[in-house]
Amino acid sequence: MPRPLPRPRLRSAAAVFTTMSAVAATSFITAPSIAEPFAASPCALTRTEAHHSEGLDTWNAGYPRPTRALDAVMVFLSFPDAAPRTTPAQLTADHFPATTDFFARASYGRFTLRAHPGKHWIRMPRPSTAYAMQRDWNASHRAAYLRDALAAADAEVDFSRYDVVYFVADPDAPGVDSDATKVVNLDTPLRADGTDIRRVVTVFEQHPPDRLVLAHETGHVFDLPDLYHRPEDGRGDWDTHVGDWDLMGSQFGLAPDLFAWHKWKLGWLEDRQVVCVPGSGPARLTLESLGAGPDAPAAGAAGAPAFGTGRGAKLAVVRTGPDSALAFEARGAVGNDSSTCRQGVLVYRVRATAPSGTGPVQVVDAHPGTEACWRHSVYPPLADAPVELGESFTVPDDQVRVEVQGRTASGAWTLKITPARTEPV
Numbered sequence: 001m002p003r004p005l006p007r008p009r010l011r012s013a014a015a016v017f018t019t020m021s022a023v024a025a026t027s028f029i030t031a032p033s034i035a036e037p038f039a040a041s042p043c044a045l046t047r048t049e050a051h052h053s054e055g056l057d058t059w060n061a062g063y064p065r066p067t068r069a070l071d072a073v074m075v076f077l078s079f080p081d082a083a084p085r086t087t088p089a090q091l092t093a094d095h096f097p098a099t100t101d102f103f104a105r106a107s108y109g110r111f112t113l114r115a116h117p118g119k120h121w122i123r124m125p126r127p128s129t130a131y132a133m134q135r136d137w138n139a140s141h142r143a144a145y146l147r148d149a150l151a152a153a154d155a156e157v158d159f160s161r162y163d164v165v166y167f168v169a170d171p172d173a174p175g176v177d178s179d180a181t182k183v184v185n186l187d188t189p190l191r192a193d194g195t196d197i198r199r200v201v202t203v204f205e206q207h208p209p210d211r212l213v214l215a216h217e218t219g220h221v222f223d224l225p226d227l228y229h230r231p232e233d234g235r236g237d238w239d240t241h242v243g244d245w246d247l248m249g250s251q252f253g254l255a256p257d258l259f260a261w262h263k264w265k266l267g268w269l270e271d272r273q274v275v276c277v278p279g280s281g282p283a284r285l286t287l288e289s290l291g292a293g294p295d296a297p298a299a300g301a302a303g304a305p306a307f308g309t310g311r312g313a314k315l316a317v318v319r320t321g322p323d324s325a326l327a328f329e330a331r332g333a334v335g336n337d338s339s340t341c342r343q344g345v346l347v348y349r350v351r352a353t354a355p356s357g358t359g360p361v362q363v364v365d366a367h368p369g370t371e372a373c374w375r376h377s378v379y380p381p382l383a384d385a386p387v388e389l390g391e392s393f394t395v396p397d398d399q400v401r402v403e404v405q406g407r408t409a410s411g412a413w414t415l416k417i418t419p420a421r422t423e424p425v
Helices: 013-022 088-095 098-106 139-153 213-221 260-266
Strands: 035-037 058-060 070-078 113-117 164-169 182-192 195-203 274-276 283-287 315-321 324-331 344-351 361-364 392-395 400-407 413-418
Touching (some): 070 139, 098 113, 098 213, 260 315, 260 324, 274 283, 283 324, 315 413, 324 413
Parallel strands (some): 070 113, 070 164, 164 195, 274 315
Antiparallel strands (some): 035 058, 182 195, 324 344
């Protein structure tokens, strides 16, 4: 595993601003909620009306479900007040194949995102400064931008062919603000080529862009919430909820693979890969490392080849209430987590009633008195959150105990979970 390296105790203002701007992905208006039956497991929380609810007993059919190949169009927009200094091919390479590769690894090959980039710039009718782009974008300016972009592109793009739409702005135009990169959900959809467009990813990233930013934004297209904490005054740490441990918290994380809970929600884990721990007696189980799959590179503690099949158990769940649960998953240096700071069993709380951006997932720190990788981690106090090999940990408040007992020859983790309660929720 990586050794902690020294770093300044306080980030520079520029570094903090970069983190804040890069993970900005709030929504405009929530699309209608249409339920489709999904997980039948007894530990699947019920989806609520919370925006991007972490409940997963049903799938919100207002969002495309990434259990098949999906097609994404990239429309490149220039403005009358600037001559582009980059090409569409250069901006495409900023995001692809990296975004497709991330999702291929995260889904164990179950999902493919196919990019269809435009070949040239499409001119917007107004200067870039006319749209007043910024993080908390004025609704009227944002609507004008979307209308103009759709009208300008419609003659060249058949939007009925695509599941995902990226409007990519000339990064060097004077009015373009990278802080405005986000997903816009529309209550009244845009209409083009006989199809409704309910959400658009507006991309204003500089060249080169922030790492995995498009994967983060695309996660919102699949109904995943923001997991970062946004300080009210815009100052302070944004990564206190989950630290490095999920792309939807920070695309800069050392271990940005999606939580097993999210993979279950998206349909990449089957119910049989989720262990529902009963309220009575201890449960002994084996979990594959989250990133381990049939094509994952071998890695692991003490030479253990955390490879696996991608089809073994990945998640254990203890229900803690009607709308809450504790989740347990093994995180190792494999797949999207190859740069992880620490390895072990990660514990986190899930709340189905908490909307995006309000802490619907919160990592529980098994080592609250220490931190790690403080030169590279987005939030060092949680960088060493996992329960490591040979350790035991009792989750505060819930009094659920986990013991990490060993590794198998294939690199999977063996553990025992003992709930405190003796009756079902």
